Amino acid sequence: EDDILGKLPLRGKKILITAGPTYEAIDPVRFIGNHSSGKMGFEIAKAAANFGAEVILISGPTHEKVNHNLIDVIPVMSAQDMFEAAHKYFNDVDVAILSAAVADFRPKEVASQKIKKTSNTLILELEKTKDILASLGAIKKQQYLVGFALETNNEVENAKDKLKRKNLNLIVLNSLNDKGAGFKSDTNKVTFIDDEETITSFELKSKAEVAKDLLNKIISVIHA
Numbered sequence: 001e002d003d004i005l006g007k008l009p010l011r012g013k014k015i016l017i018t019a020g021p022t023y024e025a026i027d028p029v030r031f032i033g034n035h036s037s038g039k040m041g042f043e044i045a046k047a048a049a050n051f052g053a054e055v056i057l058i059s060g061p062t063h064e065k066v067n068h069n070l071i072d073v074i075p076v077m078s079a080q081d082m083f084e085a086a087h088k089y090f091n092d093v094d095v096a097i098l099s100a101a102v103a104d105f106r107p108k109e110v111a112s113q114k115i116k117k118t119s120n121t122l123i124l125e126l127e128k129t130k131d132i133l134a135s136l137g138a139i140k141k142q143q144y145l146v147g148f149a150l151e152t153n154n155e156v157e158n159a160k161d162k163l164k165r166k167n168l169n170l171i172v173l174n175s176l177n178d179k180g181a182g183f184k185s186d187t188n189k190v191t192f193i194d195d196e197e198t199i200t201s202f203e204l205k206s207k208a209e210v211a212k213d214l215l216n217k218i219i220s221v222i223h224a
């Protein structure tokens with residue numbers, strides 16, 4: 001035992017993290033995506049590894065980079081790819097934190113050739129993607145499962161509803177109402193709601209600090 005100072009509270013734990021956007025193909029050169037930077041998920045991965053956890057980081061397309069011997073990056077493109085990767089690793093982990101901004105809809109059919117601009121309008125039919133978080137909630141055993149929620153109205157009620165519906169242990173509510181919080185920024189303003197309905201609100205902080213708050217919450221539960 002070389003962690004005599006107790007600085008590696010997650011040593012021996014395996015954590016799965018999803019991060020970034022997903023890209024849903026329209027044709028060979030186009031996709032439907034979103035502005036998620038992946039920063040929040042990468043900061044969670046770094047904080048977890050610095051606490052000694054073994055991290056599987058499943059990431060959609062992002063400019064973020066990480067080089068840590070405890071972090072295994074699994075790059076994916078679409079919601080379906082992310083779903084398959086998450087299910088491949090989930091059985092084996094102690095904690096899963098799903099911070100990715102997964103597309104809710106994808107083109108029902110992907111054109112095999114580049115779509116030409118021959119008509120004045122183009123109608124794309126979209127179908128729902130699989131909800132990765134809900135699918136893990138439905139099969140979870142020992143895993144401590146954490147989701148995120150992005151809400152613009154009835155924030156706490158909607159987040160509590162997602163926590164219950166998806167069978168989560170904790171949900172991180174992202175406040176979009178505050179300047180400097182959210183998708184592309186380096187800061188975030190969050191509220192934690194756990195499965196005992198304990199609500200903890202935080203000030204606007206760097207995403208690195210939010211990541212530490214989140215891991216400290218998880219450590220306090222799994223060490224209790």
Ligand code: CTP
Binds near residue numbers: 018079133148150162
């Ligand atoms: N999520 C997921 N798979 C999806 C959609 C969302 O795993 N296909 C996860 C996100 O990573 C996040 C949580 O579900 O942890 C909530 O995402 P959010 O977009 O806030 O909620 P949705 O359930 O997609 O509902 P809506 O967008 O209609 O509010």
Ligand code: CA
Binds near residue numbers: 103
């Ligand atoms: Ca969504």
